[in-house]
Amino acid sequence: MLIIGVDAGGTKTEAVLLREEGAVSFAYAGPSNPASVGLETACRNIGKAIEGLGTVKPDAVGLGIAGLVDERLAGSLKKCLGLEDAVFVEDVEAAHVSAFLFGDGVVGILGTGSSFLGVKGGVKVRLGGWGHLLGDEGGAYYLGREAVRRALREIEGLDSPSCFAEDVLKHYGVKNTGELLYVIYSSENPRGKIAEYAPRVFALAETCAEAQELLRRAAAHVAEYIAAALRALGPLPVALTGSVYLNNEASLRPLIEGALESLGHRVEIRGPAVRQSCAAALLAARAKGLLSKRLVEAAAATCRFK
Amino acid sequence: MLIIGVDAGGTKTEAVLLREEGAVSFAYAGPSNPASVGLETACRNIGKAIEGLGTVKPDAVGLGIAGLVDERLAGSLKKCLGLEDAVFVEDVEAAHVSAFLFGDGVVGILGTGSSFLGVKGGVKVRLGGWGHLLGDEGGAYYLGREAVRRALREIEGLDSPSCFAEDVLKHYGVKNTGELLYVIYSSENPRGKIAEYAPRVFALAETCAEAQELLRRAAAHVAEYIAAALRALGPLPVALTGSVYLNNEASLRPLIEGALESLGHRVEIRGPAVRQSCAAALLAARAKGLLSKRLVEAAAATCRFK
Known part of the structure; x- marks a missing residue:
């Protein structure tokens, strides 16, 4: 099982590839909070960060975005990323999971x-x-x-x-x-x-x-x-x-x-406890019914701050 | 002598035609503070208010605009209004004259x-x-x-x-x-x-x-x-x-x-003491060397608030 998590921040974008064995790799790009850099730049930088993880076919993709309140915004991002199945969460939801692991x-x-x-x-x-x-x-x-x-x-x-x-x-x-x-x-x-x-x-x-x-x-x-x-x-x-x-x-x-x-x-x-990109991946896993104790433990062990 | 004064406000535009005999007429249009409605709308509404005064060939035109700090903005407004000689003042300058008549x-x-x-x-x-x-x-x-x-x-x-x-x-x-x-x-x-x-x-x-x-x-x-x-x-x-x-x-x-x-x-x-549109007219008169005691007194007598 392969899950991609993205922390779409105002100063940088962090993407992670998470397996049941833990975080395999991280990749970075420029800022992608659509509220501050606009939809186009956000889409480009999220795409760049995900590409940085290599060619993979993920089972779930989760994106955490600051103050996400607009369904249409999520829809536009899904479309421009070509990720119709992506799970969008507000950054504070990802932050909560990053701190307390559910x-x-x-x-x-x-x-x-x-x-x-x-x-x-x-x-x-x-x-x-x-x-x-x-x-x-x-x-x-x-x-x-x-x-x-x-x-x-x-x-x-x-x-x-x-x-x-x-x-x-x-x-x-x-x-x-x-x-x-x-x-x-x-x-x-x-x-x-x-x-x-x-x-x-x-x-x-x-x-x-x-x-x-x-x-x-x-x-x-x-x-x-x-x-x-x-x-x-x-x-x-x-x-x-x-x-x-x-x-x-x-x-x-x-x-x-x-x-x-x-x-x-x-x-x-x-x-x-874990990086916000990993928390976004865990939230995507949960939304797709793929969350397991093993996945959470693997994230906790390998998604630490350097 | 004919002087036009304009109070370019966030909710309405007021134009006045001022002579040495006093305020001849006032005319109104929608909002024209470029910072809130944009240059195009501002220009349109200022133009409309001035047109409302009838066909006149003024000796000076003064415009008071909120927080005017940008020479380029004044230049763009002059151009779109076809008033290359217009005098632009910050609203607080016009307000000062409206209160204390210099x-x-x-x-x-x-x-x-x-x-x-x-x-x-x-x-x-x-x-x-x-x-x-x-x-x-x-x-x-x-x-x-x-x-x-x-x-x-x-x-x-x-x-x-x-x-x-x-x-x-x-x-x-x-x-x-x-x-x-x-x-x-x-x-x-x-x-x-x-x-x-x-x-x-x-x-x-x-x-x-x-x-x-x-x-x-x-x-x-x-x-x-x-x-x-x-x-x-x-x-x-x-x-x-x-x-x-x-x-x-x-x-x-x-x-x-x-x-x-x-x-x-x-x-x-x-x-x-006088309306801000009249104060803008007085400031324009001063800038063009046309200010007289008589003009100020006429404004004070005829530019009152209703």
Whole structure:
């Protein structure tokens, strides 16, 4: 049995070929989140990543895609990929399986945006994932937006000076707020242009109190979503994933655990057990009636993070 | 002497024909803010409004446009309108003249977004106008976004129930958060889709404490911008304009004056003296060396709000 799983992300695409003996190979291509790169690029990069696995005739193909809410989008991707039988899952579903391998728990993705999913005894609770105009606290866009806002507030005299004003102007290569706004809004992807500043927040936090404070606020927001899931479902293990979390676990984990404790939840946050591409493959296997204990165990043993 | 002024707004276009005897006629067309309706529609509606003034050969044409930062945009509009000599000004410049007739003062526009301009003895201070991704507090988009966020927070158990959850779902004709997010993000103009909720906030505020609280927060943000301008320039008269302010002056004025007082500024906020279309005409006259005391006085006498 051969199953292909794809993690269609905003910065890269990862495809995996999974057998009952475990993950055979991984292949990569550029970004393929249709919401940020468009259908055509998404299709091309997903195709490239799958081709990278070699010539195979899979029994199931599963794709995990950020915030998938549209049947028509799934239909268009199936068509352009020539994979009429592919199984599409929302990225937060794949993230949940990547963390708990079909067990109960609460998972959060901190990527460009953020979203949360709690599952207990078959009951599901979805939180967050409101998109960049309405929420996404804790993700890269939120961090970049708050930092740029803080810089604008400093420059225009609404806030006292901090590390942000100078660093933001330098990062975007501009001299004043007019140029800064122009660079961001005239960019092809203003949301990405704002999110790209997030790594600077973590770098500044080593020495700058205002950057540390911003990370604390982000952590408090993330804890708020997790706490709401725990209130709805009762005590459960909690896991976080997504590029912002995985790249900054050492600084974010204690902040979020601390914020959860101040909300009355003593939780040790874990990372994902298997890669999200493998989780998408497992979800496809389940949808096609091909899921076995052996397959899950093989994935758990061979789909680890390097 | 004949001068045409145009207020190119997000909901309508207003054109005026101004002589030294005063405003001769006004004409109207649909929205023409290029940032929200696109260049083609903007050009068509500006053209329609100007045609509505009859066949005239103006000595100057002035157009006030929201957040105009791009020379190329002005160039494209000149070309498609066949008005190579037209004078383009940012809406906040026209708003300042509409409030102070070339005198000193601080003006704020509360429209879909918000922006502020203080002028004293030739020194200018621009504040806000950071666009919907980064700021625009106090405008319709801000009010709609905060209300929809509050509804999402209530529905997902992050906040206690208030008047917002049910009213937001009803306004958008949806049953749950998934449908709500879909209606907003799949709209052709998600920013406008969010801003359209703002009038409901004012309606709810008559009976709902959380809606009153949201208006107080908006007023505090507006006061913050005004206070920063007053700190930079010293004491000055303050005026507000824009559809959100003009349609809700009775509720917003005392809130903003109160917030300013708590920041140490005792100010009576005034409304605009002349319509923004007339202010755009006056700015065009000035740019062409045609401005006279008589023209300004005539505008002040005949360009009032009905």
